[in-house]
Amino acid sequence: xxxxxxxxxxxxxxxxxxxxxxxxxxxxxxxxxxxxxxxxxxxxxxxxxxxxxxxxxxxxxxxxxxxxxxxxxxxxxxxxxxxxxxxxxxxxxxxxxxxxxxxxxxxxxxxxxxxxxxxxxxxxxxxxxxxxxxxxxxxxxxxxxxxxxxxxxxxxxxxxxxxxxxxxxxxxxxxxxxxxxxxxxxxxxxxxxxxxxxxxxxxxxxxxxxxxxxxxxxxxxxxxxxxxxxxxxxxxxxxx
Amino acid sequence: xxxxxxxxxxxxxxxxxxxxxxxxxxxxxxxxxxxxxxxxxxxxxxxxxxxxxxxxxxxxxxxxxxxxxxxxxxxxxxxxxxxxxxxxxxxxxxxxxxxxxxxxxxx
Numbered sequence: 001x002x003x004x005x006x007x008x009x010x011x012x013x014x015x016x017x018x019x020x021x022x023x024x025x026x027x028x029x030x031x032x033x034x035x036x037x038x039x040x041x042x043x044x045x046x047x048x049x050x051x052x053x054x055x056x057x058x059x060x061x062x063x064x065x066x067x068x069x070x071x072x073x074x075x076x077x078x079x080x081x082x083x084x085x086x087x088x089x090x091x092x093x094x095x096x097x098x099x100x101x102x103x104x105x106x107x108x109x110x111x112x113x114x115x116x117x118x119x120x121x122x123x124x125x126x127x128x129x130x131x132x133x134x135x136x137x138x139x140x141x142x143x144x145x146x147x148x149x150x151x152x153x154x155x156x157x158x159x160x161x162x163x164x165x166x167x168x169x170x171x172x173x174x175x176x177x178x179x180x181x182x183x184x185x186x187x188x189x190x191x192x193x194x195x196x197x198x199x200x201x202x203x204x205x206x207x208x209x210x211x212x213x214x215x216x217x218x219x220x221x222x223x224x225x226x227x228x229x230x231x232x233x234x235x236x237x238x239x240x
Numbered sequence: 241x242x243x244x245x246x247x248x249x250x251x252x253x254x255x256x257x258x259x260x261x262x263x264x265x266x267x268x269x270x271x272x273x274x275x276x277x278x279x280x281x282x283x284x285x286x287x288x289x290x291x292x293x294x295x296x297x298x299x300x301x302x303x304x305x306x307x308x309x310x311x312x313x314x315x316x317x318x319x320x321x322x323x324x325x326x327x328x329x330x331x332x333x334x335x336x337x338x339x340x341x342x343x344x345x346x347x
Contacts, residue, residue, distance in 0.1 A: 188287075196289070
């Protein structure tokens with residue numbers, strides 16, 4: 001297969017995910033505008049940061065005049081998971097040139113990762129596989145740029161009475177709830193939420209960081225405990 | 241000005257994390273504990289943002305039936321758990337918010 005066929009195969013594999021990404025971009029643009037962020041900066045975030053949930057958080061925190069350092073810290077914590085993607089894709093990208101490594105790292109979002117890693121697991125780090133990744137990543141990138149620009153454009157003409165800021169918690173609920181498949185994840189979400197409420201009055205939004213760390217620790221500890229208990233469980237009966 | 245600094249710092253950090261292991265040539269295995277912990281970052285961070293949005297009104301805990309955002313959020317959570325469809329979740333949440341707000345105004 002030619003590089004271009006790999007590229008288009010990647011684009012095609014990404015298409016179903018784009019349907020879900022497009023409305024998020026629209027909402028981001030609208031939210032950013034509502035938060036009083038200049039459109040150029042809001043669009044800049046889409047191309048420089050290029051990471052949906054952290055951009056939502058950015059818009060919200062700027063709206064609440066959170067100190068810059070706390071916003072950057074929050075962005076970093078939210079985007080920590082990309083290290084996991086990086087670690088998981090690194091073996092397949094081992095032989096690429098530095099230029100490719102930089103380009104594909106820039107395009108490494110949740111949705112592009114999901115598509116690329118499946119392909120890598122099928123074909124390994126072959127020559128065509130990074131064109132596939134590039135196709136998926138570029139398709140997502142273009143969709144994100146266009147949809148957030150459209151949100152910035154359309155959002156300006158929406159009536160102010162609409163409770164658009166509620167789109168943020170709704171978007172996050174739509175992202176988190178379906179992912180709560182195991183108990184430790186539910187415990188992580190609940191404990192983080194609870195701490196966020198208790199520590200809300202802490203200065204500089206530190207409550208948010210504290211809450212996130214609590215949730216991460218609770219989830220991790222519970223998971224290792226569940227695993228330790230899982231061994232004798234198998235001798236009795238299968239759960240479910 | 242500050243917004244651009246946040247953008248630059250946030251962008252560099254995010255790119256750095258995406259590039260980290262690719263750059264290190266995959267020579268290092270991610271420690272198991274860290275791999276595990278990373279899975280819990282999204283639910284923890286996102287819940288930490290969502291809870292105050294739903295439970296607090298004007299910085300005070302509001303568990304009353306007049307808290308339309310909390311009720312609408314619960315509807316959205318139910319729809320999300322049931323359908324796993326993000327568009328439906330957002331739509332349901334908005335409709336619920338409008339309904340509950342109208343109801344609490346009428347009272």
